[in-house]
Amino acid sequence: MADKHVDEISGVETTGHExxxxxxxxxxxxxxxxxxFYATIVWAIGYAIAYPSIPMLxxxxxxxxxxxxxxxxxxxxxxxxxxxxxxxxxITSSSLEEIIADPQLRQFAVSAGSSAFKVNCAQCHxxxxxxxxxxxxxxxxDWLWGGKPEDIYQTxxxxxxxxxxEETRFSEMPSFTDMLKPEELRATAAYVVSLTGTPSNPxxxxxxxxxxxxxxxxxxxxxxxxxRELGAPDLADAIWLKGxxxxxxxxxxxxPKHGAMPGWRQRLxxxxxxxxxxxxxxxxxxx
Amino acid sequence: xxxxxxxxxxxVERLDAEPVNAxxxxxxxxxxxxxxxxxxVEGRFRRFKWLVMLLTLGIYYLMPWVRWDRGxxxxxxxxxxxxxxxxxxxxxxxxxxxxxxxxxxLLVMAxxxxxxxxxxxxxxxxxxxxxxxVWVDLFLAVExxxxxxxxxRMRLDASPWTLDKLANRFAKHSIxxxxxxxxxxxxxxxxxxxxxxxxxxxxxxxxxxxxMTVAILTATTYVFGGLMREQVCTYMCPWPRIQAAMxxxxxxxxxxxxxxxxxxxRHAKKAAAAGEVVGDCVDCNACVAVCPMxxxxxxxxxxxxxxxxxxxxxxxxxxxxxxxxxxxxxxxxLSDYAANMALATDNGTAAVxxxxxxxxxxxxxxxxxxxxxxxxxxxxxxxxxxxxALIGIGLLYALLSRDRLELNVLHDRNPQYVLESDGSVxxxxxxxxxxxxxxxxxxxxxIEGMPAARMRIAGQAPGDGRxxxxxxxxxxxxxxxxxxxxxxxxxxxxxxxxxxxADDPSSHEQDRYRANFSRPAR
Numbered sequence: 001m002a003d004k005h006v007d008e009i010s011g012v013e014t015t016g017h018e019x020x021x022x023x024x025x026x027x028x029x030x031x032x033x034x035x036x037f038y039a040t041i042v043w044a045i046g047y048a049i050a051y052p053s054i055p056m057l058x059x060x061x062x063x064x065x066x067x068x069x070x071x072x073x074x075x076x077x078x079x080x081x082x083x084x085x086x087x088x089x090x091i092t093s094s095s096l097e098e099i100i101a102d103p104q105l106r107q108f109a110v111s112a113g114s115s116a117f118k119v120n121c122a123q124c125h126x127x128x129x130x131x132x133x134x135x136x137x138x139x140x141x142d143w144l145w146g147g148k149p150e151d152i153y154q155t156x157x158x159x160x161x162x163x164x165x166e167e168t169r170f171s172e173m174p175s176f177t178d179m180l181k182p183e184e185l186r187a188t189a190a191y192v193v194s195l196t197g198t199p200s201n202p203x204x205x206x207x208x209x210x211x212x213x214x215x216x217x218x219x220x221x222x223x224x225x226x227x228r229e230l231g232a233p234d235l236a237d238a239i240w241l242k243g244x245x246x247x248x249x250x251x252x253x254x255x256p257k258h259g260a261m262p263g264w265r266q267r268l269x270x271x272x273x274x275x276x277x278x279x280x281x282x283x284x285x286x287x
Numbered sequence: 288x289x290x291x292x293x294x295x296x297x298x299v300e301r302l303d304a305e306p307v308n309a310x311x312x313x314x315x316x317x318x319x320x321x322x323x324x325x326x327x328v329e330g331r332f333r334r335f336k337w338l339v340m341l342l343t344l345g346i347y348y349l350m351p352w353v354r355w356d357r358g359x360x361x362x363x364x365x366x367x368x369x370x371x372x373x374x375x376x377x378x379x380x381x382x383x384x385x386x387x388x389x390x391x392x393l394l395v396m397a398x399x400x401x402x403x404x405x406x407x408x409x410x411x412x413x414x415x416x417x418x419x420x421v422w423v424d425l426f427l428a429v430e431x432x433x434x435x436x437x438x439x440r441m442r443l444d445a446s447p448w449t450l451d452k453l454a455n456r457f458a459k460h461s462i463x464x465x466x467x468x469x470x471x472x473x474x475x476x477x478x479x480x481x482x483x484x485x486x487x488x489x490x491x492x493x494x495x496x497x498x499m500t501v502a503i504l505t506a507t508t509y510v511f512g513g514l515m516r517e518q519v520c521t522y523m524c525p526w527p528r529i530q531a532a533m534x535x536x537x538x539x540x541x542x543x544x545x546x547x548x549x550x551x552x553r554h555a556k557k558a559a560a561a562g563e564v565v566g567d568c569v570d571c572n573a574c575v576a577v578c579p580m581x582x583x584x585x586x587x588x589x590x591x592x593x594x595x596x597x598x599x600x601x602x603x604x605x606x607x608x609x610x611x612x613x614x615x616x617x618x619x620x621l622s623d624y625a626a627n628m629a630l631a632t633d634n635g636t637a638a639v640x641x642x643x644x645x646x647x648x649x650x651x652x653x654x655x656x657x658x659x660x661x662x663x664x665x666x667x668x669x670x671x672x673x674x675x676a677l678i679g680i681g682l683l684y685a686l687l688s689r690d691r692l693e694l695n696v697l698h699d700r701n702p703q704y705v706l707e708s709d710g711s712v713x714x715x716x717x718x719x720x721x722x723x724x725x726x727x728x729x730x731x732x733x734i735e736g737m738p739a740a741r742m743r744i745a746g747q748a749p750g751d752g753r754x755x756x757x758x759x760x761x762x763x764x765x766x767x768x769x770x771x772x773x774x775x776x777x778x779x780x781x782x783x784x785x786x787x788x789a790d791d792p793s794s795h796e797q798d799r800y801r802a803n804f805s806r807p808a809r
Contacts, residue, residue: 103746128701139715142708196710237708238775282745284705284715284770 084112092271096149099278106278113279116272120264129283134242134259139283142239144231145169147287151228153277157270159263160231168263171230173256176215180253184211189249195224195236200246301553301569302326304576306583308521308591322444323517323581325427326437326573330600339415340424348469351476355379360761361725368478374762380686381762383723392682396675402533403671407663409539409618410530413593419519420593422470422512423579426463433459437576463513464505471504517580520593527590535621537662541594542619543574543585546631547651549639551585566641567615573605574598574616584616594618612651623656630654692730693721694789694798703805710775712806718767720789722759728791730757732767736785737804739777743770773804781806 005014007025014023028034048054051063087108091099099105118127124135131137136144145155155169162168176185184207190199191208199205213222219232226234233241241259242252265273280286306312307321355365355378362369367376375382375390382389404411413420434440434455443452475497476484487493488501511519520527534540548568552558555565568585575583577598580591584598602616630652631639644655699715707713720730733754734742741752745768759765773781781804790797 106746126701128699130702130705137702137705139702139705140707140713234708238706238710239708282768284713285707 084108087112088271091274096153096274096277099274100149100281106282109275109278110282112272113275113277113282116268116276117279120268121276124261129280134257136241136259137239138280139285140239141285141287142234142237143228143285143287144226144233144241146228147281147285149277149281149286152280152286153273155261156276156280157263157265157273159261161258161260162263165263165266169231171219171232172258173219173232173252175256176253177255179215180211185250185253186246188212188216188253189246192224192235192249193246196238300571302572302576304572306575306578306586307581308517308589309583309586320518321581323579324437324440324444325579325597326576326601327431328573328577328597328601328604330597330603332596332600336415336424336595336597340421343416343418343421344425348473351473351481357381358725360727362480364480366477367480370478381723381725383721386689389682389686392678392685396678396682399671399675399678403668403675405530405533406535406538406671407668409534409541410592410594413520413526414595417593419511419524420595422466422508423516425466426512426516427579429462429466430459433462460513463509467505467508467512468501470508471501474504475500517591520580521591530590535667536625537620537622537665539594539618539620539658540588541584541592541596541599541616542621542624543568543587543616544614544619544624544627545585546624546627546639547641547644548585548615549641564640564642566639567606567609567611569605569609571605573601577601588621617658619658620662623658626656690796690798691723692728692789692791692794692796692798693723694787694800695719695721696787696800696802698803698805704807706807707772711772712775712778712781712804713770713772714804716769716771716787716802718769718787720757720759720765720767722761722763722765725762727761728759728793730759730765731755731788731790731792732757732769733788733790734771734785735788735799736783737771737773737777737780739780740771740773740785740804743772744768745770771804773806778806 005016005023006012007014007023010025012025012027015026017024029037049063050065051067052060053063054061087105090105091109094102094105099109117125117129121129125131125138126135129138136142141147143151145151145160154167158165158167158169160169161171180188183204186201187204187208188211189208190201190204191212193199194202194205194208212220212224216224219230220226220235221232224235225237226232240248242248242257264276268276304326307323350366351364353365354363355376356363357376361374361381362376364376365378367374369376373384375387380389401412430440434443443455446452472488475488479497484493484497488497515523545566545568548566550564550566551568551570552563552565553570555569558565574585575598577600578584579595579597580593582589582591584592596618599616599618603613606613606615627644628639629635631641631643633640633643644651646652695718697717697719699717703714705713705715718732720732722728722730731754732744734740742755743749743752744755744757747755747757747767757765757767769787771785784801784803787800787802788797789799
């Protein structure tokens with residue numbers, strides 16, 4: 001390329017590259033552009049030294065600044081927790097009544113409880129706390145073990161039929177398969193259904209009433225309104241936990257199913273349980 | 288002393304000026320910029336431009352410091368864009384984020400206004416009011432003050448670096464940077480309380496974004512106004528390209544009237560004595576020397592021309608000295624110009640001969656078309672006027688009739704309804720009361736329809752279950768958790784839904800929201 005070739009038409013020197021008679025004009029980049037490009041190279045070298053950059057076998061170089069996105073996230077989380085610390089301390093030192101009475105504290109507890117609920121409770125109770133068959137709906141005013149803040153707290157803290165906690169709530173419904181004949185089971189179920197609806201065979205209701213008084217009233221109450229001490233459900237209301245209809249009642253009498261819930265205080269701590277309590281209480285059914 | 292121009296004795300300094308942005312001197316493709324040294328000029332347009340500069344810069348720099356009392360619950364700055372609290376204050380108007388369409392509407396009006404002004408009086412925006420023009424004017428004034436007028440500046444630029452030149456340049460760039468700093472500085476005051484921000488800015492504890500904004504705007508002002516100048520208009524701005532579609536033969540443009548100027552002659556008297564045809568243009572180059580865009584207006588309409596009219600002032604000065612009519616360079620429409628040109632060239636059959644446009648006594652003939660201001664009111668302008676006014680009236684109506692009390696109702700979606708133990712059905716709602724005035728008020732929230740339904744609000748005394756008194760904080764959204772319960776026997780009422788009414792008894796403001804009520808399928 002010793003000979004300089006100048007394009008005749010434009011008067012611009014060419015690079016000497018030629019493809020089928022077409023030559024490339026040598027119009028260099030503007031100098032400011034080139035300097036910017038050099039600056040980015042210098043910057044990249046500095047960046048590679050200061051920050052993690054060069055991949056090694058199992059890791060990458062650490063960089064002089066010791067930056068790590070995990071550490072940054074930890075710091076952000078710590079910052080968020082520090083910002084919440086004041087509220088958390090007040091919740092720890094306040095009673096449930098005090099928390100609920102203070103609008104600001106209540107708002108914080110409801111929000112915190114809501115996110116704790118979605119992580120720990122939604123698996124059974126549903127993300128909207130509406131429950132499902134066998135898992136109580138926490139929005140309504142029907143409470144197995146009580147709907148006052150302290151009742152809810154006790155339930156969340158120690159669980160239900162949770163063997164690892166001595167203070168857990170416990171009760172058990174016996175199986176009536178051996179004690180009652182099949183037609184007696186049907187009659188009892190017919191009576192229970194008659195409390196809120198229409199049984200399939202009204203003629204057995206009177207027999208069922210007597211059977212209920214003999215076998216069931218001790219736990220569910222003579223009026224079938226349940227017993228919160230024992231977690232015995234109200235059978236005279238519109239809400240059915242395990243399923244609606246005579247067959248569901250017969251199934252439960254034959255082979256009782258019992259819900260179980262872990263106690264959460266050991267896992268989440270007292271403050272989180274308080275927040276969960278305030279949240280569940282705020283859903284609309286709280287007493 | 289009354290100065291009577293005397294054609295015989297008046298002498299016009301001939302300037303050694305050459306347009307740097309003319310087709311014949313321009314290379315194709317990339318070319319290094321050639322500096323422009325606009326000469327100082329005086330005249331009516333120059334005075335008007337000073338006035339516009341004073342007005343626009345005054346508004347820009349001082350507006351954030353204007354106070355406006357809004358009571359204890361809102362800031363007292365007349366114009367404030369409070370991004371953190373999401374409020375925009377403009378004197379007596381307060382705008383919430385959902386009312387941003389007012390700003391969008393104003394921007395549409397600004398755009399249409401630009402069209403309107405352009406079709407009425409040409410590129411007046413470019414020539415007088417565009418920030419680029421105004422700041423370049425200011426920067427040029429500084430440059431002229433420190434380095435002197437055109438010739439002195441050209442000499443200085445060409446001279447080797449001496450201490451004197453260094454001092455000159457240092458002073459000029461320092462003042463430019465200072466102007467840039469105050470420009471960027473003024474900008475941030477629109478976004479926070481100006482006095483307290485200035486204090487914290489000086490004490491170095493203002494938010495980083497304030498310093499970054501000031502740094503960026505200082506840099507852009509300095510670079511665009513001081514260093515790039517006419518290149519911004521010529522190469523960066525899209526508006527000159529759009530202009531082409533906006534101008535027509537009746538738009539006002541700065542025009543060199545060659546029908547009276549040509550043939551130009553540097554030795555008019557000699558040429559006239561020799562019996563040659565001479566026009567009014569004495570080729571003194573005054574119009575070229577003063578042009579901040581570096582063009583020669585005598586080449587006709589050009590993309591670079593921002594119609595700042597400084598060449599008109601320069602030429603009028605020369606014409607005054609020579610005792611001829613002003614307006615050799617003037618604002619004129621293309622149609623007037625074409626008509627006069629046809630007159631001067633005998634409908635294009637001959638070269639320009641100014642004698643065709645003048646009577647025997649030297650005055651213009653009646654056939655010469657002068658600018659008629661009625662041409663401004665042509666259909667196109669009226670159309671823009673109408674659209675512009677229509678949007679303005681629409682915005683004004685929206686502003687005067689807008690609600691300052693609003694009610695938003697969000698139905699709970701999970702669960703949609705809750706069956707209670709007595710068979711009644713409960714629905715949950717998040718009700719948001721928007722109190723959009725900076726005063727606390729007591730709002731009555733009432734349920735209308737579903738007569739059997741009862742309402743319960745978390746944190747409020749139960750009352751009769753149909754109506755609640757809610758205290759709403761000033762200029763805030765008050766969110767309420769509302770439960771509406773419908774007894775089992777009255778579930779049929781649910782299908783019609785209900786209406787929530789927020790009512791301010793003291794101002795008779797009211798907002799209604801029709802809400803649905805969900806219930807089990809059977």
